[in-house]
Amino acid sequence: MVMTIIIGVIAVLAPVISPYSPVEQDILNQYNPPGGVHFFGTDNYGRDVMSRIIWASRISLSVGFFSVALGMFVGSIAGVIAGYAGGWVEGLLMRIVDIGLSFPTLVMGLVIMAVLGSGLDKLIIAIGIAMAPRFARIAHGPTLSIREESYIEAARAVGSRPTRILFRHIIPNILGEILVMATLWIATAIRIEANLSFIGLGVSPPTPSWGNMVRAGVNHLIMAPWLSLIPGAAILVTVLSFNMIGDGIRDIADPKLQG
């Protein structure tokens, strides 16, 4: 939890705490090892690695939060509509969800990125869409049982419109479960962003993202291993801390799963 807060603060305060510009090149200071003026060293263009790591945290966190928010919004609404409407609407929506679930999220993200092209906004949309089927599945199950509750029947009897029943009666009742899922998926979204940027389909250089920094460093592994190792460690620490929070929240929400 503490680690996540620290990462969040670093991302918010990036312009203030970053010692150098993340994109400014200094050819005279290439491949400076970590230590001294450049705490994490410099890269092949003489750019300060620490400043790039700090700025890149903004990309990772914004992709993590916004893509999960998008996936949660689209997926939950689709799942709730499928569960409440039943019939062919349910059949069609859930078949699409099943197809979405049968592809690994990373492969889905890759394909959608290929269609949309690269860029931060597209990255968020791609990962959000890739995650939506997961949320639809989570929202669909509980909706099926809530649909049969007497308060829903009562709402229908007094003439409430379906949209009102969905937003006032069903969604608030399943929101807890969906939010727990969302916390767990933030870590996955950050990891997928790193993967896509590593392949070169996510955030394009010179804008720093941890994934594209690791990729750029791979060509200099023998001479300057820190160029890959430090941004990689940043991904690991961030994803790990979000996973720990997700695990903790899930344990509180569902004590049966606790070890």
Place this chain on the structure above:
Amino acid sequence: MTSYIIRRVLVAVPTLLVVLTLVFLLVRVAPGDPATAVLGQQASKQAIENLRRKMGLNQPLWQQYFQYLKGLVQGNLGKSLISRRPVGGQVLHALPFTLELTATGVFFGSLFGIPLGILTAIRRNTLVDYLGRVFSLAGLSIPAFYLGILLMMLFSIQLNLLPTVGGGQQANVSDLLYHLVLPGLTLGLIMTAYVTRMTRSSILNILRQDYVATARSKGLRERAVIYKHILKNALVPILSVLGVYSIVLIGSSVMTEIVFSRPGLGKLMVMAMKQRDYLMLQSLLTIYAGLVVIINLVTDLSYGFVDPRVRYE
């Protein structure tokens, strides 16, 4: 059993058909004209138009779709837009590299993950359990490409024991295995994390069952309780986890292939995306969808082998 397999395959057909249709439409709404992608922005309008006609891109969409399906049924995946070589041949060349990698990942994952999961569940809330849980959470968090780089630095650059890149020659088994160790271990360690976690929670569930208490109370030795009563019952959930995570592993295999420059499907797919080779992309996604259907089928069938109570009706 045979009728069950036939029925399952038939059920998979409509799903596959919807996937194929989606893939077909998806690659066609992608921005950028494939003919322009092949010839470059400087090409003349006439040349681009000629190539479009040659590729069949000026035909109505439904005609292209039926030709694609017809080709698939005949086992003809078409020609790559970039290299103009048949896609089928390239996929067939790449497929073994991906299958070997995924299988090695599942093998290492089961080899390390199942015992570790059992151990952490039985020694619950001890140091062993704590370390096992930290290990599995770290395994779930580390991106495959980063783990690959770390292993490469240790075993290839520092110790100089294993090759850094390449897939080896398919005809030479020892060369193949030599090139498979590091990427296989990368995927295997990630799979171990998933399997450990799921095995632990299935075993914990079983430990709470009455028949375990009965077995203990009639004085059975702990070893007999674990092997005869707990492990046998935990095998079905563990197998289903292996199936589900084999699909996750296919995703991670893309990254591992890129880090280790293995000439597998993942590398082919990323290359196709960068070159906007839609025909190649379409075929690769079809293969991935097929793999997922096969993995699901094999997982379902394997339940019957480990648990005779499971009947296929």
